[in-house]
Amino acid sequence: MKEQFYITTPLYYVNAEPHIGHAYTTILADVLSRYQKLFGKQVHFLTGLDEHGQKVATAAAKSGVSPIEHCDAMELKFRKVWDELNIQYDDFIRTTEPRHKAVVTEILTKLYKQGDIVKREYEGWYSVHEERFFMEKDLVDGKDPINGRPVERLTEANYFFLMSKYQGWLIDYYDKHPDAVLPDFRLNEVKGFLRKPLDDLCISRPISRLSWGIPIPWDPEYVTYVWFDALTNYYSATVSPPAGKQVKWPAQYHIIAKDILTTHAVYWPIMLHAAGLDPADHILAHGYWLAKDNLKMSKSMGNVVAPLDLAKVYGTDPFRYVMMREMVMGQDASFSEELFVQRYNSDLANDLGNLFSRLAKVWNNAGYSPAMPSDTATLDIPDELIVRRKGLAELVKNEVEEFRLHTLIEEIMQFVRGLNKLIDTLQPWARIKTDPEAIKPQLVWMLDSISEIAYWLTPIMPTKMASLIGSIHDTSGAISPQVGPALFPRIKAAPIEQSTETPVAVAEPVRTEPETPRKPEITIDDFGKVELRVAKVINARKVKGSDKLLAVEVDLGYEHRQVVAGIAQRYTPEDIIGRNVIVVANLKPAKLRGEVSEGMILAVGDKEVIGLAGVEGKVPLGTVVR
Numbered sequence: 001m002k003e004q005f006y007i008t009t010p011l012y013y014v015n016a017e018p019h020i021g022h023a024y025t026t027i028l029a030d031v032l033s034r035y036q037k038l039f040g041k042q043v044h045f046l047t048g049l050d051e052h053g054q055k056v057a058t059a060a061a062k063s064g065v066s067p068i069e070h071c072d073a074m075e076l077k078f079r080k081v082w083d084e085l086n087i088q089y090d091d092f093i094r095t096t097e098p099r100h101k102a103v104v105t106e107i108l109t110k111l112y113k114q115g116d117i118v119k120r121e122y123e124g125w126y127s128v129h130e131e132r133f134f135m136e137k138d139l140v141d142g143k144d145p146i147n148g149r150p151v152e153r154l155t156e157a158n159y160f161f162l163m164s165k166y167q168g169w170l171i172d173y174y175d176k177h178p179d180a181v182l183p184d185f186r187l188n189e190v191k192g193f194l195r196k197p198l199d200d201l202c203i204s205r206p207i208s209r210l211s212w213g214i215p216i217p218w219d220p221e222y223v224t225y226v227w228f229d230a231l232t233n234y235y236s237a238t239v240s241p242p243a244g245k246q247v248k249w250p251a252q253y254h255i256i257a258k259d260i261l262t263t264h265a266v267y268w269p270i271m272l273h274a275a276g277l278d279p280a281d282h283i284l285a286h287g288y289w290l291a292k293d294n295l296k297m298s299k300s301m302g303n304v305v306a307p308l309d310l311a312k313v314y315g316t317d318p319f320r321y322v323m324m325r326e327m328v329m330g331q332d333a334s335f336s337e338e339l340f341v342q343r344y345n346s347d348l349a350n351d352l353g354n355l356f357s358r359l360a361k362v363w364n365n366a367g368y369s370p371a372m373p374s375d376t377a378t379l380d381i382p383d384e385l386i387v388r389r390k391g392l393a394e395l396v397k398n399e400v401e402e403f404r405l406h407t408l409i410e411e412i413m414q415f416v417r418g419l420n421k422l423i424d425t426l427q428p429w430a431r432i433k434t435d436p437e438a439i440k441p442q443l444v445w446m447l448d449s450i451s452e453i454a455y456w457l458t459p460i461m462p463t464k465m466a467s468l469i470g471s472i473h474d475t476s477g478a479i480s481p482q483v484g485p486a487l488f489p490r491i492k493a494a495p496i497e498q499s500t501e502t503p504v505a506v507a508e509p510v511r512t513e514p515e516t517p518r519k520p521e522i523t524i525d526d527f528g529k530v531e532l533r534v535a536k537v538i539n540a541r542k543v544k545g546s547d548k549l550l551a552v553e554v555d556l557g558y559e560h561r562q563v564v565a566g567i568a569q570r571y572t573p574e575d576i577i578g579r580n581v582i583v584v585a586n587l588k589p590a591k592l593r594g595e596v597s598e599g600m601i602l603a604v605g606d607k608e609v610i611g612l613a614g615v616e617g618k619v620p621l622g623t624v625v626r
Contacts, residue, residue, distance in 0.1 A: 002042035006251040007033055011050035011230045014074035015059055018081040020289050024323050029255045030087045034459030035400045044247040046237050048093035050230040054131050057212040059574045067212045084308055086316055086462055090245055093237045095229055103236035105217045107275050116162050116274050125151040159204040166270045167198040181265050183330035186285045190265045203228045231268045251280040258285045287332035309610050317461035318344050324460050329403045345490055351416045353488030358423055359447055366432045379441055388415045389449050396456045412453055419446055447472050531586035532625035534615055540573035543593050551595050557622030564597035570609040582613045582625055
């Protein structure tokens with residue numbers, strides 16, 4: 001039987017649509033899974049959704065649907081994005097599934113019977129947004145330390161898991177397993193956390209305050225809180241995997257972002273140990289994606305990148321490539337469309353795309369048929385390139401096992417650049433005119449090198465690399481012009497909503513321009529009639545009978561007014577409440593579906609809305625936009 005490689009992403013919470021952080025974690029898990037398949041392992045890749053909690057119930061109520069209807073809709077959105085990003089997961093688990101609820105109930109009952117769960121009265125500062133209590137010392141300026149939201153003083157009875165009882169065991173475990181948390185500086189963070197006394201863990205919520213959750217099996221007046229619900233998914237998925245799938249606990253890798261390190265590296269292993277189960281072999285914690293101003297991307301700041309926006313414009317494979325190339329494991333990384341285009345043009349268009357385009361043109365012009373050279377020693381190929389090619393397989397395995405995907409990609413690109421230099425030296429376009437057979441072995445070797453490069457890049461760019469390999473090994477001997485010259489056409493940064501994919505069928509990569517129909521020109525006087533002001537969304541709801549319209553209440557600083565906006569297919573009401581937007585403040589009032597609209601919210605997109613126009617920094621409400 002093949003060696004198992006069981007890898008998981010976190011369960012993504014269904015209070016927001018997939019963003020670049022979700023995309024990176026899931027693409028990373030997918031890439032690692034695909035590499036492990038190449039290495040001959042039996043791979044099982046789990047992802048899914050965390051669907052219980054107060055925020056889900058609140059979001060559902062605002063939308064006028066039941067919590068499960070809200071979760072069902074969000075499942076479709078996540079699955080659609082993962083399909084578009086070519087994510088090949090083996091299992092997609094939801095915490096509302098019976099198979100998951102059964103395991104949570106079983107583990108809770110076991111721990112309760114052995115005395116590891118007790119009922120206590122607790123008084124503390126509660127954050128509705130975070131759905132958790134904070135101690136006085138943890139508050140920042142009297143607010144919750146995570147998002148700066150208001151807290152309220154609550155006293156209530158709840159069930160607590162005696163986590164402090166197992167603190168010594170966990171410290172000893174990490175001393176004996178120094179690679180249990182990766183990178184090593186993340187393990188140091190966990191050990192620092194464990195130097196302080198560990199509090200017991202509140203694992204319930206009274207149904208008087210929260211009813212949307214898995215009932216506590218011995219007390220129907222309570223539901224299970226997130227720790228014993230969402231975290232248990234990694235194990236419950238192994239108890240009842242999909243038909244035809246086989247997977248055994250423990251997992252080899254949990255892939256997470258650094259903000260949930262404590263829950264996965266402290267709470268989760270202790271929960272497992274108390275239940276008589278082994279911890280996962282490794283927890284791999286990556287950093288944040290930062291906007292170009294080096295601020296963390298967050299929904300509340302309005303600087304989140306929707307992954308499909310870029311993937312639709314520039315292609316899924318280039319998006320996956322840049323994600324893997326730009327982040328050093330464990331460190332934060334900056335992201336902007338300009339950076340994306342620069343990396344795309346530098347690596348994919350100028351290097352790999354240009355290399356294949358040049359070789360394809362020469363090969364097709366010469367009319368060669370396939371034939372492999374028998375002995376590379378007779379070829380006019382620099383030793384450095386021959387050594388690089390012979391070492392590719394070992395290089396890939398070493399770098400993947402150490403999670404240095406950015407280094408792996410750069411090493412492969414160094415090989416590509418070396419092949420481009422070789423073409424410049426050999427000048428095959430000139431030599432095929434005088435002695436085509438003499439240069440053919442070198443071209444075959446280079447094309448086969450590209451094929452091997454593509455093979456090892458397939459986990460990162462599955463579609464593009466499969467097409468490239470298929471073109472090189474076409475039994476007709478010709479290289480498809482659709483695959484070769486147009487593999488990675490050069491692009492320029494453009495507003496996402498205006499960009500289009502333009503097929504190119506010329507020998508050299510070209511610069512493509514988006515074609516956008518232009519409206520009639522206006523004068524500065526015409527534009528001066530439009531009054532644009534900064535406003536804040538303070539409430540929003542769906543317009544009855546429409547799947548496109550939201551009735552949005554905005555604060556302009558000097559007054560509140562309602563604006564009807566056609567953004568409901570892109571944003572839910574909870575997505576935009578609290579956001580700053582730009583409003584056309586002097587638009588003549590109108591009625592839409594019976595709702596009065598006193599203005600217009602500026603959005604971006606062509607045939608569909610993909611974003612909202614906004615302003616940088618803190619700007620007073622009502623400020624004129626010039």
